[in-house]
Amino acid sequence: FDKHYTITQRHFFSHQVDMNNAVEPEPVYAAVFGCIMVFGLPLNAVSLWILLRRHSLKSPNVVFMVNLAISDLLLAISLPMRVYFYATGTWPLGPSVCILTTEIYRKNISCSSILITFISVDRLLAVVYPLRSCHLRTSSNAWKAVALVWLFVLVVTIPHSVSFSRALNNCTVPVCFDYHHCWTPYKPAWVYFYVVFVFILLAVNIVCTTLVSWTLRSHLTDSAKASNKVNVMLIFVMNLVMFTVCFIPLYVGLLTSKGTAIRPLVCLATMNCCLDPLLYYFSLDNFWKKKEDVDPAIRTE
Numbered sequence: 634f635d636k637h638y639t640i641t642q643r644h645f646f647s648h649q650v651d652m653n654n655a656v657e658p659e660p661v662y663a664a665v666f667g668c669i670m671v672f673g674l675p676l677n678a679v680s681l682w683i684l685l686r687r688h689s690l691k692s693p694n695v696v697f698m699v700n701l702a703i704s705d706l707l708l709a710i711s712l713p714m715r716v717y718f719y720a721t722g723t724w725p726l727g728p729s730v731c732i733l734t735t736e737i738y739r740k741n742i743s744c745s746s747i748l749i750t751f752i753s754v755d756r757l758l759a760v761v762y763p764l765r766s767c768h769l770r771t772s773s774n775a776w777k778a779v780a781l782v783w784l785f786v787l788v789v790t791i792p793h794s795v796s797f798s799r800a801l802n803n804c805t806v807p808v809c810f811d812y813h814h815c816w817t818p819y820k821p822a823w824v825y826f827y828v829v830f831v832f833i834l835l836a837v838n839i840v841c842t843t844l845v846s847w848t849l850r851s852h853l854t855d856s857a858k859a860s861n862k863v864n865v866m867l868i869f870v871m872n873l874v875m876f877t878v879c880f881i882p883l884y885v886g887l888l889t890s891k892g893t894a895i896r897p898l899v900c901l902a903t904m905n906c907c908l909d910p911l912l913y914y915f916s917l918d919n920f921w922k923k924k925e926d927v928d929p930a931i932r933t934e
């Protein structure tokens with residue numbers, strides 16, 4: 634027993650020493666994440682303020698966007714830790730903070746992909762089935778859907794955190810965000826689950842885009858102004874860009890890439906927090922106007 638305790642204690646202390654040593658800094662990635670933080674933090678903070686102050690939470694579209702802005706803001710707040718790690722090659726905050734900041738990043742990708750899909754489905758119902766979907770497109774249903782999203786990402790945090798903690802225990806070098814050499818040779822089960830899941834969400838977005846595009850073209854004279862149609866299609870274009878540029882490459886890379894090859898894909902995925910504010914602008918024609926200045930008919934869209 635004493636011998637086993639001594640070995641375990643020696644491993645623990647050597648792990649702590651390793652975690653406080655330095656690795657090779659990566660100034661390029663520090664600069665990339667720094668730029669994303671510089672743009673993402675104020676953009677999402679201002680967007681969230683405008684959504685809460687100038688738009689009604691009775692609109693399901695606004696409910697989804699508020700939660701998307703919160704998710705992006707949490708990601709932007711966690712980026713200084715990534716910048717510090719890549720700039721200095723050190724991680725002095727311990728494994729617990731490392732797991733927390735990594736899970737914030739993972740939860741942002743999960744929340745963003747699901748909420749963007751909800752926005753697409755909501756716009757589909759508003760454009761293609763405006764009358765039949767009135768009882769579905771309510772703020773209470775939107776809040777229930779959002780609650781399920783946050784519950785889902787919190788539940789899947791458990792296996793993520795467990796596998797990540799095991800990976801850190803296998804590390805012999807001081808890493809937090811670059812822990813590729815700490816994993817076991819096989820891929821964790823959650824990687825395969827998320828690859829399938831994100832492709833399902835992409836398929837939903839493609840179907841929504843197709844149906845809305847067909848409806849706007851076939852009912853050209855019955856629809857709203859041409860500028861509004863352009864805005865509607867820009868919403869779906871932005872959603873598809875988010876999936877094809879930010880989400881899909883990352884999850885495919887998790888299956889096919891090894892080592893540091895995943896870093897550029899992580900950078901691309903992180904950029905979604907800077908692109909989402911464009912989605913709010915195109916989704917809400919009166920984004921900058923106050924609640925009392927917006928036509929009630931438009932406000933309930």
